[in-house]
Amino acid sequence: MSSEVWFDDxxxxxxxxxxxxxxxxxxxxxxxxxxxxxxxxxxxxxxxDSLVKTWIFRIAYTTTMSYFxxxxxxxxxxxxxxxxxxxxxxxxxxxxxxxxxxxxxxxxRQLKPSxxxxxxxxxxxxxxTKESSxxxxxxxGKVKMSLSRALTAFKQELEKGGVTSETLIR
Amino acid sequence: MKHLSDDRITxxxxxxxxxxxxxxxxxxxxxxKIFQENSYRKKGRNQTWIPTIVSFILLLSIISAAFFxxxxxxxxxxxxxxxxxxxxxxxxxxxxxxxxFTIYFHNETLFIEDITxxxxxxxxxxxxxxxxxxxxxDTKLIPGKYKDYSxxxxxxxxxxxxxxxxxxxxxxxxxxxxxxxxxxxxxxxTSLYLDFAEVITDEVTPERLGxxxxxxxxxxxxxxxxxxxxxNHDFETHEHGQLVVSTDFDELQRGQPVYYHTPxxxxxxxxxxxxxxxxxxxxxxxxxxxxxxxxxxxDGKKLDTFYGKATMHGLDEEEYFIKTPRSAIGNExxxxxxxxxxxxxxxxxxNAVFILVDQWWRGYDSREFGPLPIEEIEGIITGIxx
Numbered sequence: 001m002s003s004e005v006w007f008d009d010x011x012x013x014x015x016x017x018x019x020x021x022x023x024x025x026x027x028x029x030x031x032x033x034x035x036x037x038x039x040x041x042x043x044x045x046x047x048x049d050s051l052v053k054t055w056i057f058r059i060a061y062t063t064t065m066s067y068f069x070x071x072x073x074x075x076x077x078x079x080x081x082x083x084x085x086x087x088x089x090x091x092x093x094x095x096x097x098x099x100x101x102x103x104x105x106x107x108x109r110q111l112k113p114s115x116x117x118x119x120x121x122x123x124x125x126x127x128x129t130k131e132s133s134x135x136x137x138x139x140x141g142k143v144k145m146s147l148s149r150a151l152t153a154f155k156q157e158l159e160k161g162g163v164t165s166e167t168l169i170r
Numbered sequence: 171m172k173h174l175s176d177d178r179i180t181x182x183x184x185x186x187x188x189x190x191x192x193x194x195x196x197x198x199x200x201x202x203k204i205f206q207e208n209s210y211r212k213k214g215r216n217q218t219w220i221p222t223i224v225s226f227i228l229l230l231s232i233i234s235a236a237f238f239x240x241x242x243x244x245x246x247x248x249x250x251x252x253x254x255x256x257x258x259x260x261x262x263x264x265x266x267x268x269x270x271f272t273i274y275f276h277n278e279t280l281f282i283e284d285i286t287x288x289x290x291x292x293x294x295x296x297x298x299x300x301x302x303x304x305x306x307x308d309t310k311l312i313p314g315k316y317k318d319y320s321x322x323x324x325x326x327x328x329x330x331x332x333x334x335x336x337x338x339x340x341x342x343x344x345x346x347x348x349x350x351x352x353x354x355x356x357x358x359x360t361s362l363y364l365d366f367a368e369v370i371t372d373e374v375t376p377e378r379l380g381x382x383x384x385x386x387x388x389x390x391x392x393x394x395x396x397x398x399x400x401x402n403h404d405f406e407t408h409e410h411g412q413l414v415v416s417t418d419f420d421e422l423q424r425g426q427p428v429y430y431h432t433p434x435x436x437x438x439x440x441x442x443x444x445x446x447x448x449x450x451x452x453x454x455x456x457x458x459x460x461x462x463x464x465x466x467x468x469d470g471k472k473l474d475t476f477y478g479k480a481t482m483h484g485l486d487e488e489e490y491f492i493k494t495p496r497s498a499i500g501n502e503x504x505x506x507x508x509x510x511x512x513x514x515x516x517x518x519x520x521n522a523v524f525i526l527v528d529q530w531w532r533g534y535d536s537r538e539f540g541p542l543p544i545e546e547i548e549g550i551i552t553g554i555x556x
Contacts, residue, residue: 119183123180
């Protein structure tokens, strides 16, 4: 059964991707499970015109986005970051990070969701521009453009947090 | 301060993913949930139509309950029409039943009669013999004379409830203006229309003229004709004295006696008619007046007042033929015709009124010259001079 193989291969990646976006382990777990249930249900619809991982991530992306849309429609449509939410957990509650990782993650969280998405997909999950464009249903040009803008914004956020090339631990 | 290089950032970010990976236990749990509970979940999904249907039924019942609550008042509008039915008469017309009922309300008494052959032909043709040949339809209607009864109306259904020694209820349903069907299927017809709403009454106008004070707006007239006679030489000066006419009036009311200029057309036709005449306001501006069978109808509604029907000395057809000796009735046929006179409908224009005298065969009025313009009215007759 290919879906079980896919689960073994890609569950970690999907979970980490969703956790970074959702910032809540419980939500991430639920959404990851939902993603894989959808994968199993629509297994026969997978045409093989993209990598399996890309296809699964496309499902993970839409699942996560529809969760955000239901949870907070206004911030979703305005593409705002939701760090002001009272119920949001601090990074310590999510995962144990060292100081530098924490600084990076906190900076990432300050970005608006579309920037977070493109950085996570391109830089963290290691998808190509083309694959990212399939997952996000954007044009490749938009992916490239968003990535460069996202990285610039990310650097600014890091510097706001006091991270410079001098403080960076190798 | 040196800015961060993209390579460094990329490297750090790549490291970040390791921290976000699920633990082994988490993955096991997820695996279990996805692959074990999947079948269970599917079952659950298939039953999603149950709450849909349940809520739909609930919605329907709420709507229907609301509907009945809102319309409940109209549906239970049983009102008592016992007194309105006085004089109402229906006769059985259907031959499916071997009875021959008549139902008649008169003087607060209900008469139910069955004029089937067996009930009239005496000993030689008894009921038992009759029943041998023909089966009698079961009916709740018991022939007799009842004083203690009531009739309630619910839309087109009239329920007669008889109390006392013989107790029964019987429902007549109106299926056409003059056709009724009993609850046992027997059909009846009547020559009367039962439309209680379609009646115009007048509680204000007195039948006999009272005395009236004189003011600066009044003047006195003498009247010698019996055109307004209602059995008491009404309005006639030689019996009661002069009449008080008031020029101070705002709006004419139905039933109001008025003093007016006789239209010239009438005088040319009959020079004996006085220049000033008396009549009673019957139709107001905009109304349609019709006389049918000696009865005045205003806009199709019966004018149920003492001046709304053909009378002779104040008596209507029935009373006249009871009270008047045979010898005094000159020509019964023409008298009957008078009591059942007809007049095609006339629509009263603005600023005009339809005038009738009280004793139709003794005077001229709008039947002759049509609606009278209001400016021709000199004044209203308020009463007899004190």
